Amino acid sequence: MDKGGTMPLSWHRESKPHKFCPGCGHGLVLKVLGELIDEMDLRERLLFGCDIGCSLLAWNFFNVDSVQTHHGRTTPVMVGLKRGKPDMVALAYMGDGAAYAIGSQHLVNAAYRNENIFILVVNNTVYAMTGGQMSPTTLAGQKTETSPYGRDTELAGQPTRGAEMMAAIAAEGAYVARGSVARMIQLKKFMKKALENQLAGRGLSFLEALSTCPTNWRTNARETWRFLEEDMAAYYPLGELSGPGKEVRGS
Ligand SMILES: Cc1ncc(C[n+]2csc(CCOP(=O)(O)OP(=O)(O)O)c2C)c(N)n1
Ligand code: SF4
Ligand SMILES: [Mg+2]
Numbered sequence: 001m002d003k004g005g006t007m008p009l010s011w012h013r014e015s016k017p018h019k020f021c022p023g024c025g026h027g028l029v030l031k032v033l034g035e036l037i038d039e040m041d042l043r044e045r046l047l048f049g050c051d052i053g054c055s056l057l058a059w060n061f062f063n064v065d066s067v068q069t070h071h072g073r074t075t076p077v078m079v080g081l082k083r084g085k086p087d088m089v090a091l092a093y094m095g096d097g098a099a100y101a102i103g104s105q106h107l108v109n110a111a112y113r114n115e116n117i118f119i120l121v122v123n124n125t126v127y128a129m130t131g132g133q134m135s136p137t138t139l140a141g142q143k144t145e146t147s148p149y150g151r152d153t154e155l156a157g158q159p160t161r162g163a164e165m166m167a168a169i170a171a172e173g174a175y176v177a178r179g180s181v182a183r184m185i186q187l188k189k190f191m192k193k194a195l196e197n198q199l200a201g202r203g204l205s206f207l208e209a210l211s212t213c214p215t216n217w218r219t220n221a222r223e224t225w226r227f228l229e230e231d232m233a234a235y236y237p238l239g240e241l242s243g244p245g246k247e248v249r250g251s
Pocket of ligand 2: 216
């Protein structure tokens with residue numbers, strides 16, 4: 001601030017208001033990422049790939065090189081960019097629908113090949129951008145636009161535990177964790193370790209962030225947070241699943 005209390009002009013040029021709904025978790029995940037871009041001096045090195053879904057609202061949010069692709073294809077696009085530009089830090093940012101439905105083959109192949117990229121999945125249990133349809137991570141019994149009586153696991157199967165799937169495939173050196181926007185300090189620690197893993201050239205880094213979508217959940221603030229902290233965290237335990245010095249699950 002200058003003495004008159006106004007912001008320097010450069011701040012106005014470099015920051016933008018976000019476009020997420022009030023109470024959305026995407027903004028919290030990106031806040032952590034933004035802090036780490038500055039703290040780890042990544043602004044000139046980061047390749048930010050975002051997917052289709054509400055994640056794409058971040059495509060001009062950071063002053064870094066960015067690219068947007070469709071439904072989980074952000075993973076192979078970032079693999080290609082990283083192979084071509086190994087000194088850059090490649091981040092594929094996507095939702096649960098993109099990652100675990102149409103893009104799941106790319107996750108599996110990236111894990112088997114231990115690609116040296118960072119995949120960050122924001123799990124809000126729905127296809128949010130298109131109006132809140134059931135996604136692979138919709139909880140058993142959870143009501144959505146396409147499961148108005150609640151997810152029937154006899155018909156739709158059990159919700160996908162993506163971090164567990166990735167940890168089961170992950171090679172030596174891969175980093176796999178699950179955090180939550182309800183635990184910002186832990187989320188930042190996990191995200192930093194994921195970025196450090198790539199910088200050390202150890203291979204795949206995968207972080208799932210449990211997140212909120214009050215617009216499609218149709219929840220007030222109290223029920224939004226309760227669903228995140230109780231229902232989601234019970235089925236999707238927080239912690240590190242793979243990697244050096246991992247924290248005990250559920251901590
Ligand atoms: C091939 C293809 N199928 C479907 C769509 C429609 N579509 C756009 S965003 C979206 C939902 C994305 O959900 P998710 O990945 O969980 O991200 P969120 O919006 O929840 O953050 C869908 C189904 C599309 N754009 N392309
Ligand atoms: S629809 Fe849901 S995920 Fe998308 S911006 Fe709104 S609250 Fe966030
Ligand atoms: Mg989603």
